[in-house]
Amino acid sequence: MKKYSFRIDSRQRDIIFAPIRSKTQSCIVLLECMKLILINEVIEEKYVQGDFDLVIDKMSRVIFRTEGKIFSISFPFSVREENDGRLAFHWKSSAPIGSGVISMLRGFIESQHCIEEIGLDDFYEKASEIEKSESEFWELLKVLIFYEDGYFRYEIDPTRENGNIHPLHHFDLFYRTNNAIKLGLHEELNGDTIIDFMDSSTNCYFLKKS
């Protein structure tokens, strides 16, 4: 298991920690974090408002942290460390995924507000603006639409705490309201524990009814 850590400033925190209610929003978070990793601009301590880990294993995940909140989505691309230490992303054996195509994907996804609700006409029109030569774009768009993002969130929520109905520490699995599953926790959790969830070589965690 390999772990790469990155810092985020207040603007990036606002983008990444905006409430996720749809696949579109989860894709935006994924693309934003890919962009941040590619730029890898050092953020001075005074600007730091959170961080995230990219964990590469059999399955890869990104875990985002800011005060009182942790959430995670899976990471669909393979990651390679270049000679200069920079990370490069690949899908299958294609060339590295660059900032340009990330912007194209983001523009495409965001222009529809919600890719889930795009109409055929709009899709056709949007699609015809993208050049046929952009095969990489279509490949990656398919990945984004169809990959399982495996979203879950951990929160410490003192303002809405309500005994065992809405415990101070809790997990929310899935983001669509009609799918949501909540799990309370007796104690605070840190990011490393979440990484440990993924590690198939360590002991498992068990649920226990309170």
Next chain:
Amino acid sequence: MSSSLYYNNVERSAKTVPLLNAIERYSTEQNKYIFTLCSPLGEKEYNYEYSDAFVIASPGHKILFLNYGDDQEAFNEFIEDLIEDLGFISDKFRYKERIGRPKRWREHVVQAISVDLTNIDIPLIFNNSELQDRTHSQTVELIISLLTGSINDIERVGDEVPNHLLDRLKAKIQLFDGDQTRFIYQNLEKKDITIQGLSGTGKTELLLHKLKELYIEDKESKIMFTCHNKILATDLRDRIPEFFNFMKVEEQIKWQERLWCVNAWGSGKDRNSGAYSYIVHHYRIPFQGYGSTSSFELVCETALKHIDETALQEFGFAFDYMLIDESQDFPQVFLDLCIKVSRKNVYIAGDIFQGIFDTNIVSEIKPDYLLSKCYRTDPRTLMFAHAVGMGLFESPKLRWLDDTEWNVCGYQFEKSDSGPTYLLSREPLRRFEDLSAENYESIRMIQFGANQETSLSESVLNILSELIEENPTITPNDIGIIFIENNKSTYHYADQLEQLIPRHFNFEVNKAYESKTKIDNTLFISNRNNVKGLEFPFVIVVASNIQSSRSYRNALYTMISRSFLRTYFLVEQYNNLNTSKFLEAGLQEILENGTMSVVAPSVKEQEDIKTRITYKEENQSYYDFMESVFDEVEVLPIFREGLSKSLEGIIGTKFNFNKAVEIARFNYNEMLGRDE
């Protein structure tokens, strides 16, 4: 050709012609805007009985009421009536809050004179009416704007002359020039009326004014306002109600009943979605949509064939008027179609020189109105933009214009006696007189990338710090950063700036190639696409590797000329050592003297330039395709030609981008390997 400085609506008679001609000559000689008017323009209801008098209006001078008849009483009445009407118009557009009632301003800015037509001294009249006081001059400019219907937003103009240059320029009172005024108020005896000009000459604004005139004047008319681009059409549709509101148009906008503002094609499902879709529905012709087999040219051709005299008789005209913006985007047959289906006039506005390598700048069909003054950009910036675009400071030059073409593009020139040197210059513009007065550097060239301190991001951050310091009232909306190249490093740099700018300056950033739109209160970052129609007080243009290709030079020209205060031209140092040297020297002359001394290419060189342009025109798409492949791989210029040949050998002339990039990358690495 009428001068753009002068406009007249006084009836030309045997009596008045010598006087009017003399005033026009004076206007040209003195480079002064002068209007001679018998009544306010744009306000049709004002007519005056006395006909031996008119108004002379010119910025910097009192409003002159000139009487050449004998009836002093009737002349006085003319003055009283017209001033009363001006008072009314001033009230209507809320100018009264700013300049007060006529009784407050007329004493300072109005002068009445009676003249003897056989003995009239125009320079003396102007000298005697010159204004010294800045506030009075402003009042006059506002009154001229009322007289000519060039209404300004009085809140933008403000109460006082602002301290900072940026605010002063934003608050500058905008007046139509002669050409613009003629387009709006003259009625030509022909059906299709064309207006052409450089970009930034105010064509869209003029179409809006024309639309307003037509909408009010012809109350039963059906009007279609169209352009090719959907985003532009949407933008126009949003602007119309704002504009009508602002111009105090009392008629309601009846969308899809009297007025349409949509792009040209539209969809088959909704007749109101496009000009073409409306036309085919109107004449019961099957709609043809976008597809691999149909071009817009072809579908218009089919439609035009269907609409014969019988169809016209059966279904009538589709519209009374059509207004077409960005006509250079259309095939001629679409314009023909519009002319066919309109009862009255079709107004066609288009760019000349949109492409710097356009070979038909002076088109065979002369436009009815030609706008040569670009009000968007300081003339010095525009000159530099042209020079960079045409490679005027380089050897060999990439483009040369003949004498007529220089004129059409708004240049004056002197040829040296001794040799073929042209001393090119542009007339200074009112809008920018503050800039020249303060010796403001409206263009600055900066080299980046020599070391960490001069990295692109550091350079941009330094520029932003400087701008914020110089212009305390600056907002993110005032700045645009435009990358000329479309390659990996461009997107990388843009992403980097997107992170750094909000962190350092608290300015939100909008990358337009993602959002495809301009977002209020954000700093605009884009590649060379998605910039159409936009202008900013400050533009930062980034060029990593200056190329000679047409598309590249075109982009440089259009992007550099998008600022109205200052353009920062950022050039990567290592890649452009030679070119930069020449550009800097040329820029120096422009900034110091407002001129460019350029040696005209020899006849042989001119031939070469022409051949190159036509050759490239034929091979345009393949050439541009290769350039984009090389941009992607970031191939240095000296290797491009060789690499292009070897690539052509391998992939032929097929346009498979990814494949070409792959092969180019491999070959390029090989080339570099051999060279090392």
